[in-house]
Amino acid sequence: MGKPDDIQQSEKQTEAIRFIQHTSDHSLLLQCLIKIQEAYLHIPADTVELLQQQLGLSYADITVVVEFYSFLSFEKSGDYQILISNNITDQFLGNQTLFKKLNSRLADVNVSIEYTSCTGLCDQGPAILVNGWAINRVDDERIEHIAELIEQRLPVDQWPSHFFEKEDNILRRDIQLSVECQPGAAIKTAIQQGREQSLETLEAAGLKGRGGAGFSTASKWRFCAQTEAGQRYVVCNADEGEPGTFKDRVLLNQYAHDVFEGMTVCAAVIGATRGLVYLRGEYRYLLPQLHQVLQQRRDDGLLGAHILGEDLAFDIDIHLGAGAYICGEESALIESLEGKRGIPRIRPPFPVVSGYLGQPTVVNNVESFWSVSRIMLLGADWFAGVGTDASKGTRLLSISGDCRDPGIYEFPFGVTVTEILAACGGEQTQAIQMAGAAGTTVLARDFERRMCHEDLATGGSFMVIGRQRNLLDMLANFSNFFTHESCGFCTPCRVGTQLIDDIICCFKQGQGSTSELQQLNDIAKLMQQNSFCGLGSSAPTAFLNALQQSPELFSAHGPLDDNPQFDLTAAVAEYEQLVATLSGDLR
Numbered sequence: 001m002g003k004p005d006d007i008q009q010s011e012k013q014t015e016a017i018r019f020i021q022h023t024s025d026h027s028l029l030l031q032c033l034i035k036i037q038e039a040y041l042h043i044p045a046d047t048v049e050l051l052q053q054q055l056g057l058s059y060a061d062i063t064v065v066v067e068f069y070s071f072l073s074f075e076k077s078g079d080y081q082i083l084i085s086n087n088i089t090d091q092f093l094g095n096q097t098l099f100k101k102l103n104s105r106l107a108d109v110n111v112s113i114e115y116t117s118c119t120g121l122c123d124q125g126p127a128i129l130v131n132g133w134a135i136n137r138v139d140d141e142r143i144e145h146i147a148e149l150i151e152q153r154l155p156v157d158q159w160p161s162h163f164f165e166k167e168d169n170i171l172r173r174d175i176q177l178s179v180e181c182q183p184g185a186a187i188k189t190a191i192q193q194g195r196e197q198s199l200e201t202l203e204a205a206g207l208k209g210r211g212g213a214g215f216s217t218a219s220k221w222r223f224c225a226q227t228e229a230g231q232r233y234v235v236c237n238a239d240e241g242e243p244g245t246f247k248d249r250v251l252l253n254q255y256a257h258d259v260f261e262g263m264t265v266c267a268a269v270i271g272a273t274r275g276l277v278y279l280r281g282e283y284r285y286l287l288p289q290l291h292q293v294l295q296q297r298r299d300d301g302l303l304g305a306h307i308l309g310e311d312l313a314f315d316i317d318i319h320l321g322a323g324a325y326i327c328g329e330e331s332a333l334i335e336s337l338e339g340k341r342g343i344p345r346i347r348p349p350f351p352v353v354s355g356y357l358g359q360p361t362v363v364n365n366v367e368s369f370w371s372v373s374r375i376m377l378l379g380a381d382w383f384a385g386v387g388t389d390a391s392k393g394t395r396l397l398s399i400s401g402d403c404r405d406p407g408i409y410e411f412p413f414g415v416t417v418t419e420i421l422a423a424c425g426g427e428q429t430q431a432i433q434m435a436g437a438a439g440t441t442v443l444a445r446d447f448e449r450r451m452c453h454e455d456l457a458t459g460g461s462f463m464v465i466g467r468q469r470n471l472l473d474m475l476a477n478f479s480n481f482f483t484h485e486s487c488g489f490c491t492p493c494r495v496g497t498q499l500i501d502d503i504i505c506c507f508k509q510g511q512g513s514t515s516e517l518q519q520l521n522d523i524a525k526l527m528q529q530n531s532f533c534g535l536g537s538s539a540p541t542a543f544l545n546a547l548q549q550s551p552e553l554f555s556a557h558g559p560l561d562d563n564p565q566f567d568l569t570a571a572v573a574e575y576e577q578l579v580a581t582l583s584g585d586l587r
């Protein structure tokens with residue numbers, strides 16, 4: 001008889017194979033691969049053959065997808081695969097020491113231990129994923145316990161449940177978090193108001209998308225509703241990959257009804273019958289409870305053929321991501337929902353015209369849908385009564401880093417950085433990083449700046465950097481992140497992120513030269529202007545901020561005037577030449 005692990009594994013394998021045998025829709029390729037990876041801890045060759053037969057895809061169609069996503073692999077790297085979250089705030093919490101301790105404690109076991117991008121547990125780090133399952137606050141005691149479970153070869157889904165408990169840490173409630181919504185109430189209002197009046201309510205509320213770009217939600221829905229189509233789709237972007245952001249995790253954990261309610265209101269307004277949630281793979285532990293909420297809503301007549309007994313049909317599926325930050329970008333997300341690599345699409349056409357399966361699609365952030373459920377209930381004036389002229393209402397901030405109370409805070413737009421720091425206990429702060437790695441670095445002298453679209457826009461991440469930190473470590477973490485997460489499709493970003501990483505590395509080693517500072521500036525600007533999507537154009541922001549606001553950061557780590565060991569001049573010249581040649585084709 002096999003060991004408990006073998007038995008469990010084979011049950012999962014049978015389940016995965018059965019799933020594939022009942023699938024013929026090639027847009028489910030990624031979801032099939034995720035199931036295989038979970039069951040076998042890699043993608044075996046015979047499962048690829050089976051996928052080819054079932055989905056009518058070529059070997060190449062499948063391999064490019066496996067190679068694109070960091071949570072999929074043709075090679076089995078160990079019986080247990082441990083990924084250590086590597087956001088800069090995880091570094092503050094000692095993830096590098098954790099890496100060493102895990103390696104030394106598990107040296108004799110068949111385990112792979114690597115880093116991964118931010119896992120969305122920055123308020124309770126350092127965090128790890130074991131075979132895809134997230135564990136928070138990993139200290140010495142937890143390491144020992146994990147090592148024992150691994151030595152016993154106990155399958156991860158049989159580990160004590162307390163290992164997988166997460167904290168929501170909601171520490172400040174304003175007008176939105178103080179409201180309890182009755183499931184179905186917002187849908188009822190939307191049905192009573194009708195399409196046009198519902199859009200007017202949202203318009204008057206001034207709701208702008210909470211995923212980062214800040215586009216008017218009402219306008220997006222109106223464009224989609226106006227596009228001729230046989231089918232329209234509602235997509236909830238729960239990819240939440242921006243380092244330091246974790247508010248969508250908390251909303252999905254505590255307020256899933258309200259998020260699904262907002263999606264259903266959207267369906268009623270735009271005339272969609274199908275919705276999809278794209279949930280980042282790191283949050284797969286939320287899947288069972290999200291399915292439960294969906295079933296509850298079907299049982300209560302809030303999803304299905306006749307919602308609230310009306311002529312409104314809508315249902316929601318959940319798709320998992322597989323470790324690719326770029327899949328948060330809406331067109332890459334749609335590609336991924338279709339089972340492909342997450343390579344951004346050429347726009348226009350925008351998703352509201354041609355999105356999922358080529359049909360008009362609204363893509364909104366989790367928090368945007370959640371706010372819709374409240375606005376429909378409490379009205380536009382209630383929402384627009386707080387905030388600033390161009391930024392109405394409140395928004396959720398995920399606060400992490402060097403502060404007393406990391407967690408979720410709801411603030412009205414217009415709040416200053418000083419006020420936010422006072423609320424979360426950020427003392428002795430040298431800088432904050434607003435909106436994640438792609439966002440803005442704000443130094444202490446600018447702490448009177450305000451969170452709002454007119455000043456400091458944000459997708460919800462607020463990382464506090466104490467005076468004891470070296471900002472160069474933060475830049476090195478970001479440059480490493482972008483090098484890893486660039487999808488590689490366009491040269492300005494694929495090569496530019498690597499060159500920036502090389503330059504930051506030189507300075508970290510005290511080897512930077514004056515010419516590299518100029519090169520950093522040039523590369524960053526070329527990337528901003530020529531990258532194909534928002535990842536490449538926003539990735540250089542933190543480096544440009546540092547060059548403009550704190551050049552001493554670099555001079556303290558160099559500059560050496562002549563440094564042949566790290567001479568990147570030829571590589572940068574080649575890059576500039578390439579970008580100049582290609583940029584015409586890329587635009």
Ligand SMILES: Cc1cc2nc3c(=O)[nH]c(=O)nc-3n(C[C@H](O)[C@H](O)[C@H](O)COP(=O)(O)O)c2cc1C
Pocket residue numbers: 208209210211212213214215217237238239240241242325326327328329330331363364365366368533534535
């Ligand atoms: C590289 C990149 C990553 C993104 N990641 C996310 C994400 O994780 N969640 C999100 O809602 N929007 C993300 N966005 C923004 C989306 O493209 C899109 O604007 C958003 O989902 C629209 O929803 P909203 O209007 O409600 O903000 C990302 C954009 C870029 C360029």
Ligand code: SF4
Pocket residue numbers: 326344485486487488489490491493494531532533534535536537
């Ligand atoms: S900018 Fe280019 S390489 Fe970078 S993520 Fe976007 S499409 Fe991919």
